[in-house]
Amino acid sequence: TQLLEQSPQFLSIQEGENLTVYCNSSSVFSSLQWYRQEPGEGPVLLVTVVTGGEVKKLKRLTFQFGDARKDSSLHITAAQPGDTGLYLCAGQGAQKLVFGQGTRLTINP
Amino acid sequence: NAGVTQTPKFQVLKTGQSMTLQCAQDMNHEYMSWYRQDPGMGLRLIHYSVGAGITDQGEVPNGYNVSRSTTEDFPLRLLSAAPSQTSVYFCASSRQGKSFYYGYTFGSGTRLTVV
Numbered sequence: 001t002q003l004l005e006q007s008p009q010f011l012s013i014q015e016g017e018n019l020t021v022y023c024n025s026s027s028v029f030s031s032l033q034w035y036r037q038e039p040g041e042g043p044v045l046l047v048t049v050v051t052g053g054e055v056k057k058l059k060r061l062t063f064q065f066g067d068a069r070k071d072s073s074l075h076i077t078a079a080q081p082g083d084t085g086l087y088l089c090a091g092q093g094a095q096k097l098v099f100g101q102g103t104r105l106t107i108n109p
Numbered sequence: 110n111a112g113v114t115q116t117p118k119f120q121v122l123k124t125g126q127s128m129t130l131q132c133a134q135d136m137n138h139e140y141m142s143w144y145r146q147d148p149g150m151g152l153r154l155i156h157y158s159v160g161a162g163i164t165d166q167g168e169v170p171n172g173y174n175v176s177r178s179t180t181e182d183f184p185l186r187l188l189s190a191a192p193s194q195t196s197v198y199f200c201a202s203s204r205q206g207k208s209f210y211y212g213y214t215f216g217s218g219t220r221l222t223v224v
Binding site: 043 | 153
């Protein structure tokens with residue numbers, strides 16, 4: 001069974017600070033996806049990374065896929081209250097998308 | 110462009126009752142799946158389908174059945190509801206491509222309570 005460990009599970013910081021969320025596994029994935037989920041809604045895709053070492057930027061969010069395609073990180077620069085939400089990483093295995101437990105992020109004004 | 114539509118949004122069942130959660134997508138996606146989301150456990154895969162007529166089990170399939178008679182629809186059946194099946198259920202779809210999959214599109218979920 002492929003497992004993804006996401007850390008931290010909870011993070012509360014002040015507006016303007018930087019933060020990093022980690023997603024680690026002992027398994028190799030063909031791609032790693034990051035989702036954001038709002039209360040009462042389904043997860044919404046932020047980015048997919050496919051190539052080992054790949055870095056993608058989405059405004060203030062930077063996503064990186066580990067060289068061995070076993071881990072990933074999400075870095076947010078100058079966090080804003082609108083970044084508050086549940087962030088989920090997910091690894092694509094053979095016909096299955098495996099999720100980490102999620103990071104509940106709160107940005108305080 | 111509706112995406113993935115799940116019905117109902119909320120449901121309360123008594124222990125032992127059966128019901129079907131509906132899922133439909135209008136994007137012509139080959140791949141569809143069902144997840145349940147419980148506090149502190151992320152999303153866990155129940156069943157999935159890579160195309161019409163093909164289904165397979167995920168991580169937590171016990172107590173659930175699925176079928177895929179059309180590309181658009183992928184219903185999830187609870188055979189005899191138990192309190193342990195109280196959860197939020199999400200349906201998701203994706204198009205397939207070579208050795209990796211494109212991102213998934215999720216429905217807005219069905220919140221199920223079994224009493």
